[in-house]
Amino acid sequence: MRQRRLMNQINVVPYIDVMLVLLVIFMVTAPMMPTGTVDLPSVAKTSAPTAKQPMVIHINKENDWTLKDRGSPQEAMPVDKEELVARLRDAQASDPEKPVVIEAEKRVRYDAVMQVMDLLQRNQIAKVGLLVKPAEK
Secondary structure (H helix, E strand, C coil): CCCCCCCCCCCCHHHHHHHHHHHHHHHHHHHHCCCCCCCCCCCCHHHCCCCCCCEEEEECCCCCEEEEECCCCCCCEEECHHHHHHHHHHHHHHCCCCCEEEEECCCCCHHHHHHHHHHHHHCCCCCEEECCCCCCC
16 A cells, blocks of 8 residues: 655645636726826916026035135135135025025035035025036936
């Protein structure tokens, strides 16, 4: 008399049957689902707001800072921490909506940019952003 060996494999046929039934149910009910519409707001093209020219803080690889007001014809001027904060406060006192952007060279450490951002935040300079260079094709 020969002994029967135990089978160590899982029978996956019932699972496949269940999956096929679910697939058929979804295929039948999907076309019956209501579609949603999104009403986008429209904007008149003649009333485009003019963007304000920002104050640009440039950080080079030696961690030297220069400040340039893109709204004026003056050249960029080297500044230290105290002078930077004073000039930005003066600019935002005359125009509270004046944006400030930080521009850094490629080789500048992230820490140097964060130091400038922290300095501006501690001194309540509003509307601070980062200037990025678009990807070249």
